[in-house]
Amino acid sequence: MRKVFRRLIRSQVGRSIFRHGFPDNPKDQSLVMTSHFLSHIHPVKVKKHGLSFTYTFGLGGLSLTCFLVLVFTGVLLMLYYVPSTERAYEDMLNLRNNASFGWFFRNLHRWAAHAMVALVFLHMCRVFYTGSYKGPRKFNWVIGVFLLLVTIFLSYTGYLLPWDQLAYWGVNVGVNLAGYVPVVGDDVQYLLLGAKRIGQDALTRFYLLHVVVLPAVLVLLMALHFYRIRKDGGISGPN
């Protein structure tokens, strides 16, 4: 087996993928350990307090975990849901009552969404409490504010999708509030609804925002957020 691997790695194709040949000597073994992808995404050094659970309470990591659960369960829900005013409510009932494990994945999606909003908010409180918003992390705080706003907007756009009474009237309240914003209120309202009242156009827009636009924006912002944590010298220390 070892011989097959060695031959594979030394072949032209193998050398184009693995940079350091077969690691059968101490030098190649340490090169493999220090230059592989996982070492690349992990910091070389971590400060001791950064590992202390009671400093961060792992709230940022838990927010990310919720997001991953939401993507996984959301993709499964998309298999059974059609964003049409004729079908959405029926599809949701069918998902809840008939599809295998439909009730489980739908509830997991809802609870993870509630948890994510709460965890992101608590994470922000922790960052504030430990004074981690100060320089050099000011820019990351600003990215964080956008992360919170996009998370809340994701939750709001998802609220309309079951197309039940609660969804309809709940979103009505929000959209009417947006209409009161000075100068741009009416335009924002029309942009969200695509019409004068909530109907098929609004459902299509909310669905598109919920499953494509906002998750993509969140992923980009999170990539920037994590990159900045590394570039700002890792987790802040007690001041």
Ligand code: HEM
């Ligand atoms: C989707 C939302 C978010 C995710 C997934 C996320 C993720 C993370 C993670 C994993 C960390 C590393 C340490 C920790 O767990 O506390 C962190 C740190 C940080 N986050 Fe967030 N975060 C989010 C939202 C926010 C918000 C809303 C703010 C503030 C408005 C914020 C500001 C910061 C700052 C300044 C740091 C550096 C803290 C330090 O060095 O002590 N983040 N974030």
